[in-house]
Amino acid sequence: MRLDSVFYNNIIGVFDLYMNKIFGTDIRKTETVCKFEHRGFFRLGYEYFPNHYKIEVENEFRTFAITIFDDEQAFSSLFGISKFNNQLGEENIKNSILLLKAVLLRNDFNMYFYKDGKLYRKNSEGIKRIKHIEELFNG
Numbered sequence: 001m002r003l004d005s006v007f008y009n010n011i012i013g014v015f016d017l018y019m020n021k022i023f024g025t026d027i028r029k030t031e032t033v034c035k036f037e038h039r040g041f042f043r044l045g046y047e048y049f050p051n052h053y054k055i056e057v058e059n060e061f062r063t064f065a066i067t068i069f070d071d072e073q074a075f076s077s078l079f080g081i082s083k084f085n086n087q088l089g090e091e092n093i094k095n096s097i098l099l100l101k102a103v104l105l106r107n108d109f110n111m112y113f114y115k116d117g118k119l120y121r122k123n124s125e126g127i128k129r130i131k132h133i134e135e136l137f138n139g
Contacts, residue, residue, distance in 0.1 A: 008036045008059075014090050015044055015057055018097045026050055048104060055100070062088040066100055074111035074122045081109045 012032065019027055031045030039060050046055040054069040064086050066078040078084070084099050085092045103109060111122045112130075119130040 005034075005036050008034065008040055008042055011059070011088055011093070012042060012044065014093050015097075018094050019046060022094075022097050022101050023048070027055070030054070051104065051107060053104065059088065064088060064093075064096075066096060068100075068104070068109075068111070070111060070122075072113065074113040074120075076109050076111045078103065 012034070016029065019029070026049050028047050028049070029044065030047050031043065033041075033043040035041045040062070042059050044057040046057075047053075048055055052071055056067045056069065058065050058067070066086075067075050068078065069075045078096065078100055079086060081103055082099055084096050086096065108124060113120050113122065121128050121130055
């Protein structure tokens with residue numbers, strides 16, 4: 001399979017199709033950045049209206065990542081919340097977007113941000129500074 005602009009533009013179309021089909025009017029595309037000559041890189045930005053989250057899809061070669069950002073730039077990787085197959089392919093893209101919708105509807109995940117060189121966790125219980133790396137694995 002050739003990994004060229006035709007291939008990657010088709011994949012972007014698949015992301016847009018399933019984002020619109022699964023989220024409907026709850027989401028709007030805000031950004032498309034394509035630099036396929038750099039290892040197939042592209043970035044897609046979406047705004048999720050119910051929670052005012054920004055959703056970012058980034059691809060390199062044939063592996064994509066989905067990141068959720070809030071208004072204060074706290075973030076969480078969808079893969080960090082729930083594992084999924086992130087290799088480019090229509091079925092994987094569809095399944096990841098279905099998972100994304102389920103995660104956003106539950107809205108019970110941790111988000112992280114850096115302030116003054118320190119890492120913080122943000123969730124429904126509040127904000128807590130992460131002092132030891134073990135805290136990331138224990139909730």
